[in-house]
Amino acid sequence: MITNFIARLLGSAPVPAPEAPSTAPNRYEEFMEQRMVDARRCDSVDCLIDYLDDRNGHVREAAIDRAAELGAPALLPALAARLNDWVAPVRDKARDAVLAALGALDPDKDAGAAMQLLQDVERLKLARRTDHGAWIARFEQRLVDVLGTQRILDAVDAGRGRIPQLSFMLARTYALADAFTLCRKALANKGNFALARQAMDLAPHLGEAEQQHIYRLALHAPVGTVRAEALRALLHSNALEPAALAASMLTDGNTWVRLVAIACLARLGIDVPGKYADSIAAAGADCRVLRACLSGLAESGGTAHLGLIREYTAYPNARVQVAALLAWVHLAPKDKDDIARHVLRSPYRRVHKLFPKFGRLGAYVPVDVAVASMRGHGDYEQMLAFAQSTPWTLLEVIATIAGETGGDADLRHRLRRELDAWSCSARLGYARPTAQQRAFLRQETVRQTLLDLLENAPDTQRLLAHELASL
Numbered sequence: 001m002i003t004n005f006i007a008r009l010l011g012s013a014p015v016p017a018p019e020a021p022s023t024a025p026n027r028y029e030e031f032m033e034q035r036m037v038d039a040r041r042c043d044s045v046d047c048l049i050d051y052l053d054d055r056n057g058h059v060r061e062a063a064i065d066r067a068a069e070l071g072a073p074a075l076l077p078a079l080a081a082r083l084n085d086w087v088a089p090v091r092d093k094a095r096d097a098v099l100a101a102l103g104a105l106d107p108d109k110d111a112g113a114a115m116q117l118l119q120d121v122e123r124l125k126l127a128r129r130t131d132h133g134a135w136i137a138r139f140e141q142r143l144v145d146v147l148g149t150q151r152i153l154d155a156v157d158a159g160r161g162r163i164p165q166l167s168f169m170l171a172r173t174y175a176l177a178d179a180f181t182l183c184r185k186a187l188a189n190k191g192n193f194a195l196a197r198q199a200m201d202l203a204p205h206l207g208e209a210e211q212q213h214i215y216r217l218a219l220h221a222p223v224g225t226v227r228a229e230a231l232r233a234l235l236h237s238n239a240l241e242p243a244a245l246a247a248s249m250l251t252d253g254n255t256w257v258r259l260v261a262i263a264c265l266a267r268l269g270i271d272v273p274g275k276y277a278d279s280i281a282a283a284g285a286d287c288r289v290l291r292a293c294l295s296g297l298a299e300s301g302g303t304a305h306l307g308l309i310r311e312y313t314a315y316p317n318a319r320v321q322v323a324a325l326l327a328w329v330h331l332a333p334k335d336k337d338d339i340a341r342h343v344l345r346s347p348y349r350r351v352h353k354l355f356p357k358f359g360r361l362g363a364y365v366p367v368d369v370a371v372a373s374m375r376g377h378g379d380y381e382q383m384l385a386f387a388q389s390t391p392w393t394l395l396e397v398i399a400t401i402a403g404e405t406g407g408d409a410d411l412r413h414r415l416r417r418e419l420d421a422w423s424c425s426a427r428l429g430y431a432r433p434t435a436q437q438r439a440f441l442r443q444e445t446v447r448q449t450l451l452d453l454l455e456n457a458p459d460t461q462r463l464l465a466h467e468l469a470s471l
Contacts, residue, residue, distance in 0.1 A: 032056050039063040045074050052078040057087035064090065068097040071104045073113040080120035084127045095135050099142055107147050114147055115155055118166040140170060149176045156182070157189040165194050172202070180210045187217045196221040200229055212237065224254025231260050243268055251279060251292040255299065258292065262300045273302030280308065290315070291323040298327035306331055318348035325354060329361065336363040344373035352382045371397060380411065384418060392433035392441075394422055399446045402453060416453050420460055438471045 039051040039062040048070070051063035060082060067075045079101065082094035098117070105114055121139055124132040144152065153176060155167035168186055171177055177185075179202050186192075186199035196218065203214045211233070218230035231249055235242045246264040249257055250272070265272050276293045294312060297305055309331070312324035329339050340363035343354050352374070371393070374383045380401050387394040398415050405411050433441065440446060447468050454461040 032058065035059045036062040040066050042066055043070075045070075045072050048075065049078045052082060057085075057090055060085065060087070060090050061093055064093045064097050068093075068100055071101055073101070073105060073110045076101055076113055076117060077120065080117055083120065083124055083132070084129055086129065088130075091130065099139065102139070102142050102146055105146055107151065111147055111151050114143060115152075115163050115167065117143070118170070119162050122162070122166060140174070144170070144174050144176070153177055153181075153185060156185040156195070159189070160191040164189055164192050165198065168195060168198055179205055180214070183214045184217065187214070187221060190222055193223045196223050196226045200226055203233075208237075219249070224252070224256055227252065227254060228256035228260050231257060235260070235264050243270065247275065250275060250296055251289050253288065253292055255295065258296050258299055262296065266300070272300040273297055273305055276300065276302060277305050277308060280312075287317050287320050290317075290320050294320070294323040294327045298330040301331070303331050313342050313346075318346075318350040321346055321348060321351050322354060325351070329358065333361065336361050337365065339363065340365050341369070341373075344370055347377055349379060349382070352377075352379055355382070355386065371400075375400065380405070384414075391422055392437050394418065395450070396437050396440055398422070398453075399441070399450050402449050403446070412453065416457075419450065419453055419464070420457065433471065441468060442471055 035051070035054065035056070036059050039048070039054075039059055042048045042051060042063070048063055048067055051059055052067065052075075054060050054063065064079065064082065067079055076098070079094055079098050082090055083098065085091045085094060102114060102117070105111075107114075117139075121136055124136060149171075152167050152171055156164050156171065158164060168182060171182055172179075183199040183202055183206070186195040186202075189195050199214065200218060203211055203218075206214060215230040215234050218226055219234075221227055221230070227249075231245070234245060242264055246261040247270075249261040250265075252258055252261070262272050265275070276296045280290060280293045290312065294309060296302075297309060302309075306328065309324050309327050312320055313328065315321055315324065325339055325343060329336055336358055340355060340358040343351055343358060344365065346352065355370075370386055371383055374380075374386065383397050383401065384394070387397040398418055402412065402415050447465075450464060450468070451461055454464060
């Protein structure tokens with residue numbers, strides 16, 4: 001009243017009275033209440049999984065109650081996803097539901113589903129929303145009680161992934177087996193690198209005889225660094241003949257293993273390069289042994305056997321050629337120019353990929369020789385990569401490839417992109433074509449081949465025509 005009276009005195013419009021609270025139903029609240037009812041009545045696992053991921057915390061909480069009643073193993077991953085939910089009541093109910101579902105599992109049928117939970121629970125250790133430490137301990141103890149010792153130990157050597165590693169840590173934490181048994185189980189898993197590393201970390205806590213047994217098993221581990229560590233430990237012990245053991249590991253595929261063996265034999269005064277040369281002669285067609293021996297010759301300083309190494313630069317196997325060329329440049333870096341030419345003469349692309357490495361070492365091969373060698377093998381990708389440093393060489397290579405490959409659509413598209421990039425770099429004027437390149441690019445067939453590549457880019461085509469006309 002007073003407000004309206006003042007408003008009339010001032011000549012302004014009266015202030016409307018406040019509206020009464022609306023009694024109309026809130027449709028959103030009704031919708032969410034209905035979803036909560038539906039979640040509590042849901043019998044479908046797939047439908048319940050959707051409710052467990054609902055954006056409304058009350059709906060997720062209702063879905064957890066229903067999931068606890070159903071007790072289906074298929075719901076465990078969805079329940080585990082709610083263990084770190086941003087709504088505290090949902091987190092608490094999810095914890096209780098997971099423990100209850102775990103206790104109701106059939107260990108013979110649902111052991112895999114239970115073990116998968118280890119990965120979800122592991123992520124909780126990094127969560128900062130709340131402290132999950134006490135609950136994780138309860139979960140792990142319940143998992144051990146439900147599955148039993150043997151099933152957890154069987155999971156240690158059952159393939160790759162995190163489950164074997166987590167099973168190993170669980171067995172170690174709860175002393176489900178002695179350290180010697182755990183190491184043997186871990187090393188029996190040939191597909192899990194992390195387990196081999198964990199076994200080696202545990203080995204020093206064993207007795208001497210058990211250590212020797214574990215280290216001998218570790219010599220066959222899939223990880224080279226683990227094999228090297230095991231070999232070093234065995235060589236420093238008095239239980240085995242060091243010379244025989246080191247000699248047996250000279251042809252290992254890992255550099256670190258070979259270096260440990262080479263160092264041991266060198267201390268004993270044994271001619272290691274001679275042993276490698278003998279192994280090469282006896283290797284026959286075993287490419288794995290040949291590669292290890294060629295690398296070993298370089299690692300042991302076998303300069304007296306450079307002739308033998310050069311013979312294998314033409315061996316009919318790309319990996320053996322790579323090993324021979326790398327050994328040659330390691331022992332005689334002054335021969336890098338000759339080695340680079342050998343790289344270019346090889347028919348294998350794997351060998352050609354070494355060429356940039358020798359370029360960084362300062363190897364020099366004339367451009368025309370290099371391009372001609374690659375052209376002889378039809379290695380157009382390497383030709384383009386090699387010619388990138390000089391714009392006019394790149395243009396010469398593009399024209400050569402375009403003239404030889406004809407209607408290869410993919411390659412022509414690649415050449416068109418290279419030519420677009422060239423049109424920018426050539427106009428900078430930092431490079432000049434050689435007399436031979438001028439003569440080649442002045443040919444009408446070459447000129448037309450290059451212009452045809454740019455038929456859909458008239459502006460770039462005009463720029464290229466101008467560059468060619470000015471030669």
